[in-house]
Amino acid sequence: MSKRLLIALAVLFATLSVTLIFARSRKNEQAVRAAAAPAQTPLLVAGPGRVEPTSEEIKLGSELSGKLKSVNVEEGDTVRRGEVLAELQNEDYLAQVRSAEADVKAKEAALRKVMNGARHQERQEALSTVRAQQAVMENARAQAERYDKLFGAGVVSREEAERYTREYQVAKANYQEASEHHSLIDDKAREEDQSLAEANLQLARAQLQEASARYEKTFIRSPIDGLVLRKHHRNGESVSNSSTVPDPILTVGDNRVLRVRVEVDETEVSKVRVGQSAYVTADAYGNQKFWGHVVRVGQELGRKNVRTDEPTERVDTKILETLVELNPGVSIPVGLRVDGFIVAEPR
Numbered sequence: 134m135s136k137r138l139l140i141a142l143a144v145l146f147a148t149l150s151v152t153l154i155f156a157r158s159r160k161n162e163q164a165v166r167a168a169a170a171p172a173q174t175p176l177l178v179a180g181p182g183r184v185e186p187t188s189e190e191i192k193l194g195s196e197l198s199g200k201l202k203s204v205n206v207e208e209g210d211t212v213r214r215g216e217v218l219a220e221l222q223n224e225d226y227l228a229q230v231r232s233a234e235a236d237v238k239a240k241e242a243a244l245r246k247v248m249n250g251a252r253h254q255e256r257q258e259a260l261s262t263v264r265a266q267q268a269v270m271e272n273a274r275a276q277a278e279r280y281d282k283l284f285g286a287g288v289v290s291r292e293e294a295e296r297y298t299r300e301y302q303v304a305k306a307n308y309q310e311a312s313e314h315h316s317l318i319d320d321k322a323r324e325e326d327q328s329l330a331e332a333n334l335q336l337a338r339a340q341l342q343e344a345s346a347r348y349e350k351t352f353i354r355s356p357i358d359g360l361v362l363r364k365h366h367r368n369g370e371s372v373s374n375s376s377t378v379p380d381p382i383l384t385v386g387d388n389r390v391l392r393v394r395v396e397v398d399e400t401e402v403s404k405v406r407v408g409q410s411a412y413v414t415a416d417a418y419g420n421q422k423f424w425g426h427v428v429r430v431g432q433e434l435g436r437k438n439v440r441t442d443e444p445t446e447r448v449d450t451k452i453l454e455t456l457v458e459l460n461p462g463v464s465i466p467v468g469l470r471v472d473g474f475i476v477a478e479p480r
Contacts, residue, residue, distance in 0.1 A: 178404050180452070181437075182395035182413060182473040184465055186386030187458070188357055193383045195221060196350045198373045201366055204382065208364050212355040212385060219382050221372075223351035230348050233341035240334040247330045259314055266308040273297070273304035359387040362467055388467060391459045393425070395473035396437055396452040404477040405430055411457045413471040425459035427475060 199221040206218050277297045284294035363384035366372055373380045393413050397405055407430055412422040434451040457473060465471075 176404065176477040178397055178401045178475040178477050180396045180398060180455070180473050180475075182393040182457070182471050184413075184467050184469045184471060185392055185394060186359065186362070186388040186467055187390040187392055188359060188387035190362060190467075191356060191359075191385050192379070192381035193218065193353055193355070193385060194374075194379070194381045195219075195353060195372050196374060197221060197347070198371075199223075199351070200371050201368055201382070203368055204364065204366060206361045206364070206383065208361050210361045212357075212359060212361060214355055214358050216355045217352050218355055218361075218385075219353040219366075221351040221353075223348060226344070226348040226351055229344040230341070233337070233344040237334070237337045237341050240330070240337040244327075244330040244334050247326050259311070262314070263308070263311045266304070266311040270301070270304040270308040273301040277301040353382055355385055357385065357387050359385050359389075362386050362388075386467060390461060391463055391465065391467070392428070393457045393459065393471060393473055395455045395457055395475065397455050397475070399434055399451040399453065402434075402453045405453070405455055405475055410476040411474060412476075413457065413459070413473045415465065415469055415471045417469070418465070423459055423463050423465065423471075425457045425463070427455060428458040429456035431455060 202220045202222045204219045206212060212218060277294075277300070280289055280294045280297040283289045284291060361383055364382075365380075365384070366382045372382060395411070395413075405427065407427050409427045410424065411427055412424045414420070414422055431454040434453055437450065437452050455473075455475065457475070
């Protein structure tokens with residue numbers, strides 16, 4: 134092998150060695166940089182919150198003021214939609230319903246009487262009276278005519294002839310009265326009489342509906358399938374009209390799925406969107422995380438409602454309420470104060 138060839142091989146070997154060493158050095162440098170670089174961590178938007186049922190808390194009161202006859206449930210009981218949870222003392226309201234029902238029956242009978250007219254016996258009695266008065270009138274007419282002829286012949290006095298004439302006039306008036314009475318009984322009902330009877334019946338039915346609706350308001354029914362969260366009144370206690378003065382009897386909610394109303398600081402509202410993952414923690418459960426996702430983002434800033442009791446907490450800041458729905462199966466007390474963490478975009 135020539136000396137020149139040996140030199141070429143040595144140069145080639147040296148070049149390959151340098152290239153290999155440089156590549157290994159670059160790879161090690163990249164590995165060191167990757168190890169030294171901080172790992173990407175998700176951005177968390179934190180805020181205090183409070184656990185609530187998916188239906189929110191529904192406070193059930195009475196539209197009527199009165200005394201409670203019974204409260205049929207206790208806190209923690211499961212209730213169904215339409216179930217009677219409480220009842221006011223309602224004997225007077227029930228009496229009003231019974232009175233209205235009787236009035237409706239009376240008005241229905243009055244309408245039937247107008248529509249049907251007189252009974253068959255009444256018609257026959259009126260017709261018999263007409264015939265009797267007609268016979269009396271014919272007899273009186275014959276007597277008056279006979280005595281009028283006798284007076285013309287000078288047999289009887291004027292006074293006696295006039296007496297029989299007056300008797301005929303009376304009999305004729307009685308006959309006409311009996312005839313009109315028979316026509317009234319035998320005729321169909323007048324339109325105005327029928328309209329009046331129908332109007333009276335409609336009024337009675339409306340009053341029955343009003344009395345029934347008022348009686349129904351003495352029963353406090355559940356508007357949802359859910360759970361009794363709070364019992365505010367007991368049997369025998371008085372309650373007021375809740376439409377004017379808030380005076381709930383019970384608080385119910387649908388706790389099959391729980392939600393947390395997280396208060397996001399106004400400086401971080403741009404980072405929160407519907408669908409983002411989120412979790413909450415509570416002091417009572419240590420480091421345990423309860424996961425869920427954002428289902429609603431408020432549209433208006435408001436004041437803080439949840440207090441953390443931290444000395445450094447600011448209460449004059451504006452917040453945006455964000456609703457986080459927890460995963461099915463999560464079971465924590467409604468009303469529990471928690472810390473919410475919404476997973477925003479990674480840094």
